[in-house]
Amino acid sequence: MKLNQVKLGSQGLIVPNIGLGCMGMTGFGDADMYGKTDEQEAIATIHRSLELGGNFLDTADLYGPFTNERLIAKAIQGNRDQYIIATKFGWEIDDNEQVTWKINGSKDYVKKSIERSLKNLKTDYIDLYYMHRLDKNVPIEETVGAMSDLVKEGKIGYIGLSEVGSETVKRAHKVHPVSAVQSEYSLFERTVEEKGVIKTLNELGIGFVAYSPLGRGFLSGNIKTIDDLPENDFRRGIPRFQETHFHKNIELVEAIENMAKEKEITSSQLALAWIISKGILPIPGTKRRKYLEQNIEASKIVLSESDLQRLESIVPLGTDTGATYDEFGMGLLDY
Numbered sequence: 001m002k003l004n005q006v007k008l009g010s011q012g013l014i015v016p017n018i019g020l021g022c023m024g025m026t027g028f029g030d031a032d033m034y035g036k037t038d039e040q041e042a043i044a045t046i047h048r049s050l051e052l053g054g055n056f057l058d059t060a061d062l063y064g065p066f067t068n069e070r071l072i073a074k075a076i077q078g079n080r081d082q083y084i085i086a087t088k089f090g091w092e093i094d095d096n097e098q099v100t101w102k103i104n105g106s107k108d109y110v111k112k113s114i115e116r117s118l119k120n121l122k123t124d125y126i127d128l129y130y131m132h133r134l135d136k137n138v139p140i141e142e143t144v145g146a147m148s149d150l151v152k153e154g155k156i157g158y159i160g161l162s163e164v165g166s167e168t169v170k171r172a173h174k175v176h177p178v179s180a181v182q183s184e185y186s187l188f189e190r191t192v193e194e195k196g197v198i199k200t201l202n203e204l205g206i207g208f209v210a211y212s213p214l215g216r217g218f219l220s221g222n223i224k225t226i227d228d229l230p231e232n233d234f235r236r237g238i239p240r241f242q243e244t245h246f247h248k249n250i251e252l253v254e255a256i257e258n259m260a261k262e263k264e265i266t267s268s269q270l271a272l273a274w275i276i277s278k279g280i281l282p283i284p285g286t287k288r289r290k291y292l293e294q295n296i297e298a299s300k301i302v303l304s305e306s307d308l309q310r311l312e313s314i315v316p317l318g319t320d321t322g323a324t325y326d327e328f329g330m331g332l333l334d335y
Contacts, residue, residue, distance in 0.1 A: 003053040003299055006281060008207030009179030013128065013158045015084055017276055018299040019056035020049050020292065021211060021285030026067040031232050033063075034217065034285065039071060042287045046075040050082060052296045058182075058211070058283045060088035060132055061117055065099055069120035080123050086180075086209075087121065088162060089113035090132035103332065105135030110146035114155055130160035130182055134334045140172050148176035160209075165334045166200040173204055180207040185280060187256065187271050187311065188215035188240070188249070188321040195335050198280075210275050213282035216240065216324060218249055219271040221257050237326055245322030252321070255314045265301060272298035274311050 003016035024034035025042035046057065057076075059068045069087060076083050090113075092104040117126060129150065131143055150156045158179035161172055172178050181201055183192045189212070192198055201208050214220050216235055222228065226236070226246060235241050240249065253267065260270040268284070268291075275282045276299060284295045303311075315321075323330055 001051070001053045003296070006207070006279075008128075008209070008281065009158065009177065010205045011158055011177050011179050013084075013179045013207070015056040015281065016054055016299070017281060018054060018272065018296060019058050019086075019209065019281060019283035020046070020054055021283040022046070022057055022059045022068055022072060023063045024285045025287040026064050026071055028064065028234070031234055032230055033234060034287075035230050035233065038287065039074075041289070042071060043075040045287055045289050045292050046072070048289045049292055049296070050079075052293070054292070054296055055082055056084045056086070056283075058086045058209075060091075060130075061093060061113060061120070062088065062091040062099065062132060065091075065093045065097055066116070066120050069117055073120060073122040077122070084127045085121060085123070086128035086130060086160065087117050087126055088130040088132035088160075089117065090135065090162075103133045103135045105131060105138040105140075105143035107142055107146040110143060110150070114150055118155065125155055125157065127157045128160050128180060129156040129158070130162045130180070131164075132162050133332050134161075134164055134168055136334075140168050141175050144172045144175040144178075151176065163333045164197075165195065166197050168334050169197070169200055169204065169206065173206065178204075178206050180209050182209040182211055182283075184212045184324055185210035185275065185282075186213045186215045186219060187274060187315045188218060188252075188319075189324055190317055191335060194317065197335075208280050210280050210282045211285075212324065213275050213284050214268055214271055215249075215321070218253060218321075219256065219267055221253055221267040224250065238322070238324055239326070240322030240324055242322065245320070249321050252315055252319070256311070259307075259310065259314070263301075263307075265298070266294060269294060269298035269301060270311070273301035273303050274308065277303050277308060
């Protein structure tokens, strides 16, 4: 089966119009990311995704750390070339596999990170390599220069950045063409649009990849009370899920659900179809085949102009649904 293919950037990277976010397939230290993990079901989900034409997988060295890349290595074993793998570096991880919570974009750290990711993924190349966050103490030219060397060495195919502002994108793009920028984007989170980043990417011919396209699960309609989140779920610490915003967000989700019911689709599918209709590539995360199949179905839904207007009138640009990280996390965004 073949999904609609889209170009990411101008360097030749072609991917399906929906990807698979793998972060939730493994925990983080002792905490769960989006509920309990199930390695067998996660691997089955990756295999099912490939069967349905969804061969674009998104991971990062931070997830686990390293356990997510290792899980993907198991899933793609013997079939590596069928997949397009994106991973990321930048959160500093020491030699004891502990996250230091610093961002490191130095040339040496780029070289160290790629070797670790290649080893963990059991591959000799990574299709798309992202700088996970901007190191505000290292010129972007140094970081991207080091990534450019990796392209020349054949270790990576294409360069990506994550959660960066327009100025950083322009500076990076002069050093080496950037193929993709990945940031959070959904009906609930459109900062990159408000700040003009998407406009910059369109002008430069750089692809945009949307993580958390379902508003960290809110837009699935499966969260009705805070108790629907597992006890040690990281989302409990995020402002969007706190009392101040929670009830208002539920009302917005209900209005989206009503529109989805009329169309006989789920609210998740409607939220994903909205993103795809904007020429943006969502990478919804799931670790279950059931949800994966629903997400891939969403990539075939066509929304009319009036559908789009109606959706955007429910959640107009600029609606405050609550920050998606705590203060520390927000401080690392380049806006």
